[in-house]
Amino acid sequence: MLKSSSFSLGHQSQLKMKGLSVADADLVVYVHPSKSRKVSQAILRELSSLLFKFNEAFDGVLLAYDVNIQDKQAKILSGVHPYFGLRLKANLLLFSPKSDMLLEGKVVKLSQESIHVIILGFSSAIITAQNIRGEFKYKTKDEEELFASRSHKRHVIKVGTMIRFLVKSFDEEILHIIGSLMPAHTGSICWLDWNLEEISEFDRSATKSRGREWQEDKTFEGTTPLSYNNHIKKSKKHRITED
């Protein structure tokens, strides 16, 4: 049994992706007397039972916690409940996707009908064909299915691509997200990021008006998205193991 007595969102994440937040919470955990020998174990078990589930009190999914027991005193509840209440301070990592939030995830399956994405390694999302903007065209290239942008040749989404998409709805029970690729600032992350840089790069080289150098730079830039992609993957894995 767990009760949150107060709950405040802390630093709303320097994390790049929206939807993740770190929160400070004052909690009261009610422990059964039979667990009184191993209180800290009981507390951890209680908190662990909340992991990867949507919790209304937190308004999000608990991904990780760090807990401090406030004092050695516990409040024994009188009456029929023999439980005793322990006050805790906990640091919580929460995932709370909301409509119109931008999330990032990895494409695991792609067909003409839909794109399936996994976010942070545990939550799944689907983007159906009607939520993919007309710019993207479904193709098969060398037996590989992909969505390619009609206006930007390099903008391609296929299995393994990290994409940024908009949340349309979130099923709190299954942690299933319905997403959308309608807005222009959604799509393959490496293309989006690279595109931004390209534009600034373009500005710079335009002022210097040295086209050839720009060409070289571009090829150089062309390699960054890959390494950036790797970086994302790594940090994601890291996060999962931490969890």
Added chain:
Amino acid sequence: MGLELPKYPEMEEDNFVNFTDSEIVSHVKDALTSVLSGDSNSYNQLVAVMHHSKRLAPDEVALLETTLKALGGAVSCIDTTLHDSLLSAIFSMSMWNYGPHVADALAELIVSLAISNGKYLDLCLGMLVSNFTPPPYFLDKLKLPRGLERKGQVLSLVHAAFKKISDYIPLAPLRLSNIVLQGMPTIYHKDRAIVIYVENMLKLESGEIGELVGSTMLMAVVDQLIELDLEIGWDAILQDDFSKGIFEMELEDVDEVEESAEQDTGEFRLSRKSLAGNSIAELLDNLLVLTFEHLESCERAGRLAKVFETLLQSFQITVMSAYKSKFTQFVMFYACALDPDYCGMRFATMLADLFVQDSHPQPIRMSAVAYLASYLSRAKFLSASLISSMLKRLVDWCLEYGKTPDGDINPNAHRVFYSGCQAIMYVLCFRMKVFMDVPRLKMQLLMPMEQILKHKLNPLKVCLPSVVEEFLRQSKAACLFTVSKTFVFDGLLESELSRAFGGLERLDTFFPFDPCLLKRCDSFIRPMFVFWSMVKPTYDDAYDDDNDDGSSDDELIQDFVNENEDIMDDGVARSFDEQGLDLDEFDCALKKMSITPKNGFSYKFGGGFQEPTRMPCRIRPSTSPESL
């Protein structure tokens, strides 16, 4: 529905009109979306196709397969409320009814549905779980080769589907394990349905998502076993012979045994008989065998140690807390037998830990020590060094306990102590000879025993008379120590005092690894099991040379010698000699030169040493006059 066969484009495939996959998909999509506009004609045809199940003509099969595939491409158009009749038709389909192609298409559709929307996930998983068991009419066909083939196809499809779904929805296994647990058939279901369901659970455990759901599955299987176990009452086994004995008894009716040499003897057979026809016992037998086979496969795959941790946990939670579990504990026994070095030791250590820690409740400690005693006595695969080290822990604990000075005989207050003493004596009834033959063990283990047994809490008086009697008899023969007081037991199984320390739960008479009464299960356990008939009591030294076969003791001694070669240079031979010299008591020598005719012995044991496997299992400290 009373509809005619729908005129589907794909129907016309026979007429050599070719449609591409995407055309069919778009047709199905149209049918699905047209419901919204009020035209449900083609949608109804779609639903009707789903309802075809039995004895399909080839074109119907083709139609069904194409429709399922097309639906798989059009899942995004399916709406929970608009198309609920279609969904319920799909979810009520059983893969067992169709050939491989249709079943394959169905599995694919289910996967696409599950990952298309969170709302369908539970339903889809539930549908797959319901395919664990065949429809009732198919149960009889399961034994036939065709039935087996179908079973293989369906189960591999179902399990592959789980894997695919969890690839796309990482949290799906979490929900799956809940659904599997909720879908467990109760024991009142058809037997075979439970067996195949449990088979699936074990398959999940060893499958690709076993990492995530495995331990839950294994624990649930053990729970199911214990539930069945408890359904079989002790009275079904013991009948009205309870007064005669749990420590039940060797060859009561020798004549009868000889007449029916083919069968198992004594109480063993009687109990079997009383279990026969008990459908729950049969079911439990089958499930245990299934679990044993699973453990074997785990061993082959090299993951037994991991699985064993889960088993240990569930043993502590369910088996130990169940009142006198009768059969389920053999899962542990078999796992230990498969890997004596790791699992065998881990199990014994866990039980000993439970016993010696004050923090555990008394009944748990007592039942732990009962399991330990029975395990150490019955497991053929244990090394002498393990047995001795475990016994040493018990002896040390008892010695330590004996130091707290209070009072007199009090079965109730010192029940844990008495159960410890009884455990030591019980193990020694089986293993004393081994320890006698190794001087070091004799010094370390057997000598301190005297201090415990002659303690003023007087365990000899309180513990089960039948155990004490056999123990005293053996220790007297081994010249270990003698008791001044004469104990008159009159072959009583239990006494007022033993009952008192056993408490309401009667843990005094709990010997969990007594021979397994389930037939198929027993055939697995038998080769690793020490029957009382295989034990060489110390008072039978005179017959050593003649009756070497089938005895586990010699192997044990040999093992121990091998393990400790540096300690004991010359091995057994010397220790045997020494024994003769050390124990220079006349009494003992006389015993060794016993004039009791040999055939008297073999008569008494029904020739069991020649055929140990035929022997009855429950031991009886012999009370017949000639042996006294």
